[in-house]
Amino acid sequence: MGDVIQSEANYFGDCPECGRNDGYINIGRGHWFVCHKHKTMWFIGSNLFSDWKEETEEEQRNNFDLLGLASFKRVEPWYRMGKGENQHE
Numbered sequence: 001m002g003d004v005i006q007s008e009a010n011y012f013g014d015c016p017e018c019g020r021n022d023g024y025i026n027i028g029r030g031h032w033f034v035c036h037k038h039k040t041m042w043f044i045g046s047n048l049f050s051d052w053k054e055e056t057e058e059e060q061r062n063n064f065d066l067l068g069l070a071s072f073k074r075v076e077p078w079y080r081m082g083k084g085e086n087q088h089e
């Protein structure tokens with residue numbers, strides 16, 4: 001599935017629906033975590049990881065299309081570890 005990187009780290013938050021994530025993808029310099037099951041995505045920052053520099057714009061666009069990210073919802077992530085306020089209700 002594209003260049004999605006599996007990660008167990010939830011420092012960057014998890015899907016508010018299921019508390020999981022399917023890794024992150026890069027869009028430009030920005031990094032987005034995604035949950036494929038719930039079609040959610042949340043922005044975690046830009047230029048945090050260096051791998052975006054190795055991806056061409058075309059590769060990124062392919063990732064975007066492959067994953068169908070255009071139909072994903074932009075959500076506020078859920079922080080299992082209670083980073084700041086706990087947004088889980």
Ligand SMILES: [Zn+2]
Pocket residue numbers: 015016017018019020035036037038039040
């Ligand atoms: Zn989910």
